[in-house]
Amino acid sequence: MSILTVGTVAFDSIETPFGKADRIVGGACTYISWAASYFHKDIRLVAVVGDDFPQFELDAMRSQGINLDGLQIKEGEKSFFWAGKYHENMNGRDTLATELNVLADFDPVLPDSYKDSQYIMLGNLTPSIQMKVIEQLTVKPKLIVLDTMNFWMDIALDDLKAVIKKIDVLTINDEEARQLSGEHSLVKAARVIREMGPKYLVIKKGEHGALLFHGEEIFFAPALPLEQVFDPTGAGDTFAGGFIGYLASTDDLSFENMKRAVVYGSALASCTVEKFGIEKIKSLSIDDINDRIRTFEKLMTVNMESLVK
């Protein structure tokens, strides 16, 4: 199977109660691609950077099996930059700076070799750009997953709704689900959102886990309680990458396998937040991932053998 990943490849400056990191590599597509790369080796990246983006980071991605033929490198321009500061309790963050740079006029062009991709992961980005990617596909993909955020609901709701119509799985957080649906109950919100197009909805609740909705079914995967969350940046993107990576590697779109994909996404996200930026997601081993999955199993598993009489 092939995975197409789309999104930002960028620099972040991050401040959390535990430290500061200045102009480190980040971006939705970076986290997504690294996370998916542990499951699958045919990953096709679509993104744009300036000529300030470090060559060794691109080399590291290539060695990991990430195809960069769809990466545009703009000479004389700068990569997208975001700076943010997390609140004391890590439950919120303030954006300190957003410099669009190369992203301002990003026109995604799919190399011909990408146009038959089977699993499509549209990372958080302008909805009209996400749509342009879908329009260039020449073969109907097996699955299109889209991640987005409240920002696009505020400024580009019509474009967002248009692209949401075309996808199979939407991943958003709980507040975004409430905003998009106008419903407070997540059960009702899920119903409204799935009527907009996607058959599956993943509601990410950060430290409170993730919900998967499909038909009348609901599955919940917890987040792993951690000793220390150093940096929540990229957790949602990592989740998305692990989710689609696992699905593509198993090529099984049953609800049962979707549930497993949610646990794999959650497991990888729990790794990402333990270090700053992409440090941890770049340096995992298969054993690390399997150990983390075993920890999730212990956290979640109970045998409800006997009912009350």
Add this chain to the structure above:
Amino acid sequence: MSILTVGTVAFDSIETPFGKADRIVGGACTYISWAASYFHKDIRLVAVVGDDFPQFELDAMRSQGINLDGLQIKEGEKSFFWAGKYHENMNGRDTLATELNVLADFDPVLPDSYKDSQYIMLGNLTPSIQMKVIEQLTVKPKLIVLDTMNFWMDIALDDLKAVIKKIDVLTINDEEARQLSGEHSLVKAARVIREMGPKYLVIKKGEHGALLFHGEEIFFAPALPLEQVFDPTGAGDTFAGGFIGYLASTDDLSFENMKRAVVYGSALASCTVEKFGIEKIKSLSIDDINDRIRTFEKLMTVNMESLVK
């Protein structure tokens, strides 16, 4: 097995975004006893009410197998009264009135027939009163569970710490765990709190589920995503009642069975919040409970058969 339940039996006035209920029956011990009564028939209640408390409510409890020999009825006095209003998103509430009435000088007296109780559920109440109950036990119980809240951490921390030393299981919410421990990470908070005495800690996270900590083990039970939460009042008390009721009925204190007890507690709590006050917890059937448990199983269960290679 026998269960001793201690706490308030009272009146509540409740306002939520979905309606208002004036002077309805509530109180921690009421919810706890009703919830436990579905599992077990030897329930011994210790509480105090005024002569304003409706006889038919007491009769209903007696018919359900709840022993009221330890209920003090104070002639010419009024029952404890609490009035509160929930915020629009149900995530918080304001207390509008608290009238201690009979609770002001409550001196719990255990009937002799209660003193050998094996499972003790100390509902949210003044820590020194919880302690007085423990001191009257003549036979070492199998399990003491204590529920409390931030209010007692603010005004009676030393008394609270003294009683926490004597118990086996503490149930509090996430913010209270952080306050009591001074740690933000719940993993660290759990370690600090268990050093205060209890071998087991349950951290209740409301709509985000509940965590059970013991030794190096952690178990997570989700809350059921609901169409509508009408009234969160009593959810934590109901959880505690279901938890201890299930444990007493199975008389099995293994970690595996504690996990099941957390799911039963969560299942009953998910019922309570669907109606105002005790309306729903008073009218459950065994089939209702077992159906709810099956729903929880579907929500939680995933087979992580194959690991990544």
